[in-house]
Amino acid sequence: MKLMGFYSGSQKKSGGKSKKRRTRNLRVLLVAVLAVFLLAVIVWAVWSAVSWWKSRVTDPVELEYIGDIPIYEQYIPLDSPARPGNKRLVEWVVIHETDNFRAGAGAEAHADFLSGLGEGDDPRSWHYTVDDHQIYHHLPDDEAAYHASDKLNPHGGNLNGIGIEMCVNEDGNYEETLENTVQLTAKLMLEYNLRKNDIQTHQHFSPSGKICPARLLDEGRWDEFIDRVEEARKEMREAEREAARRAQEREDSILPGFLYDLLHKEEEK
Numbered sequence: 004m005k006l007m008g009f010y011s012g013s014q015k016k017s018g019g020k021s022k023k024r025r026t027r028n029l030r031v032l033l034v035a036v037l038a039v040f041l042l043a044v045i046v047w048a049v050w051s052a053v054s055w056w057k058s059r060v061t062d063p064v065e066l067e068y069i070g071d072i073p074i075y076e077q078y079i080p081l082d083s084p085a086r087p088g089n090k091r092l093v094e095w096v097v098i099h100e101t102d103n104f105r106a107g108a109g110a111e112a113h114a115d116f117l118s119g120l121g122e123g124d125d126p127r128s129w130h131y132t133v134d135d136h137q138i139y140h141h142l143p144d145d146e147a148a149y150h151a152s153d154k155l156n157p158h159g160g161n162l163n164g165i166g167i168e169m170c171v172n173e174d175g176n177y178e179e180t181l182e183n184t185v186q187l188t189a190k191l192m193l194e195y196n197l198r199k200n201d202i203q204t205h206q207h208f209s210p211s212g213k214i215c216p217a218r219l220l221d222e223g224r225w226d227e228f229i230d231r232v233e234e235a236r237k238e239m240r241e242a243e244r245e246a247a248r249r250a251q252e253r254e255d256s257i258l259p260g261f262l263y264d265l266l267h268k269e270e271e272k
């Protein structure tokens with residue numbers, strides 16, 4: 004009995020020890036798992052922050068066409084007072100209307116107006132003017148401009164926005180102009196990795212709440228505009244992915260390029 008008691012006691016003791024050891028091992032394991040998890044979260048956070056930052060620091064795009072809408076480049080002279088020249092990140096697209104109803108006051112006329120501004124003129128500038136059949140590009144997209152009435156405030160419309168003016172000339176077709184602006188805005192969203200909330204009115208930045216784009220706001224069509232932009236952006240992204248997929252397929256094909264093109268010509272139509 005004594006012996007049994009001795010043995011059972013010792014068994015109990017050693018059982019307790021291994022239980023303690025198991026608990027300790029479990030703790031060490033838990034701490035290790037937690038440490039690995041925390042490390043993974045930190046790595047993920049740093050990686051996300053870096054890729055977000057990189058995605059925003061892009062070279063300015065120079066577009067020649069969006070669909071069948073031509074884009075002409077006529078940059079404001081470098082020494083113009085309307086060209087502050089500050090390089091910045093693109094954080095916004097700022098939508099305006101010219102409020103210039105005069106016949107002939109299309110995109111080209113506004114490009115000439117901006118190019119002609121000199122000393123003593125009110126320094127005004129923006130990046131694109133859109134009318135019912137063409138677009139003029141007045142400034143590189145990575146430069147600040149004077150259009151949003153908010154000086155050069157950090158993260159503001161002037162310092163960080165791309166200004167787009169829609170023409171409202173009486174001999175133009177406003178609906179066509181609006182559609183061309185939808186296409187341009189969607190393209191810029193894709194190029195500069197912008198979200199829906201980054202598309203704003205001039206009114207959003209104006210301290211006095213200037214009603215601009217006037218007709219679009221007066222007719223209560225801002226939400227419609229944003230929805231159309233979002234739709235166009237999705238379509239463009241889908242088309243880009245499809246084009247990339249086709250290019251990859253062509254590259255992966257065992258056929259020589261010219262033969263692949265010949266065979267897939269019908270399919271592309």
Ligand SMILES: [Zn+2]
Nearest residue numbers: 099100205215
């Ligand atoms: Zn405006």
